[in-house]
Amino acid sequence: MEVGAVGAMRFVKDGIRAAKLVMQHTQHTMLVGDQASAFAISMGLPGPSNLSSPESMDKWIKWKENHCQPNFRKNVLPSDSCGPYQYHIKDSIDYDKTCSVNNLMQTYGSVTSHVDRHNHDTISMAVFDRMGHIAVGTSTNGACFKIPGRVGDGPIAGSSAYADNEVGACGATGDGDIMMRFLPCYQVVESMRLGMEPRLAAKDAISRIARKFPDFVGAVFAVNKNGKHAGACYGWTFQYSVKSPQMKDVQVFTIVP
Template identity: 50%
Template sequence: MTRVVVIASLLALRVSAQGSPGLPFVINTWGGPFTAATDAAFLSLKNPTTSALDAVQIGCATCEKNQCDGSVGYGGSPDENCETTLDAMIMDGTTMKSGSVAGLRRIRDAIAVARAVLEYTTHTMLAGDLATQFAISNGFRASNLSTPEQEARCAAWREENCQPNYRTNVFPDPKTSCGPYTGVSLNSSAPGYKKAINPDATQASHDTISMISIDASGVMAAGTSTNGATWKVPGRVGDGPITGSGSYVDGEVGGCGATGDGDIMMRFLPCYQAVENLRLGMSPKEAAEDAVKRILRKFPQTASGIVVTSAKGEHGGAGSGWTFTYAFRGGNMNATEVVRVPPVNPVVEAIRMQA
């Protein structure tokens, strides 16, 4: 079979964008336990006094409280020090104002603190202990984000010589030791330098809730919440709280939510790209696929998932490295529906680029 035939066959199999079920409308990354967030956000919009921003906050907060899949909220994804830190972002599709927190410590209500950044400052992001200080000054209560289950998991990880981890180019060998680590000298002109600083992707799968809501009048908002990558280097922040990466919305065009290997995905601002693809006339599915393929051309092993909706609630998704799912509910739907999205094949994408 020639390359042209292969490509034509693949294009024929491509599923078109899903039509809109009507407004109000809520869509977010992942099915399973994440559908509780979809339902909470959608049902909140039945109240005419609930804004699109309110709905996103309600949906993400539902996952924070439920500890969705152990990857959102307290007690999950500990770092090397066995501490959970939280990242969250919320964005208004009309004003384009966003608020976010990164590496938030000791505060469970990450999406609510992000909303406070949006409403009570002219900033976009606050980070770490000073974000915690801001939260406390605005009435949030500090508490321990660890759980007994998390602490037991950390003990087992240390007994296994801290495997896996995210260290590279350090001494002692991070494949056999817990450290403490010291960086080894690298020669930026050496032939192997690019490979040394860009090893194959090793991030274990972790999930972010990224949600877009559209109220009955068509006003849009978006947001994310996550506790990040398990065994991350303390201080690491992924794509979740980065406007345009973990989520993005422009009420005139549409919105996007992303999940996956945030350290790689944030280099491409995939949600900003996807919304701009909508502006250029692509369908939601085409917009998501293009954003994923841009990543795969440089990093073919990346695990990713991107969901896109137009301002009318037409929707689609794309992913790589796993079977991605997203959940949506709109109009007069009586229940949330989950859509399964097969992964884009990086080998096929490479063939297409060479054709």
């Protein structure tokens, strides 16, 4: 239950080290924005730095030339430009009734995920030491073309990663805006606590999301305290890697939807 996290942090490259500093040297759990950057730099991390690359600048320029499409805005006008945007709700939608299951499914089912294997870079990892202690970590640049200020599932304990020495660990990747609503890694670890095998625990967590959001893309890996591991995915083919002292090299496992 020791947790450190940073979100919406700019100008500092090493998010994982910054998060670890929050865990080790503060009584807080999460720092965000420019103050997270200032904290990380004050604790000795390099910065402020320009983290843009020629590739990222080229991608941004082409996105602007394409009228800032795709983007993550909804119920705004204009819908096909870079704004400025104005609040708008379609006359055909009765928002007093959107809490019904049918209306929710109609709304969510029509949303196509902006996440695929070509535009995300989440890395989630679980490590066991010789004493059986487990640590997990997640690092990401976030969703491509996200709205400034967006924080995804990366720093949310129980969403992108979770661990308990008594049970095991989980890591996740994919459409964080959807997955964070379900805390899938917390669900995986708690399912394993109740006796579920890693394969079934991972599949169950992904299925819970898919039932509500049939267009989402994501995956989880699960590993119990004895080292038994598995993965589950939806919307893409997922790969995770494993390395142990008994193995000569890293082994890559491929999981199909």
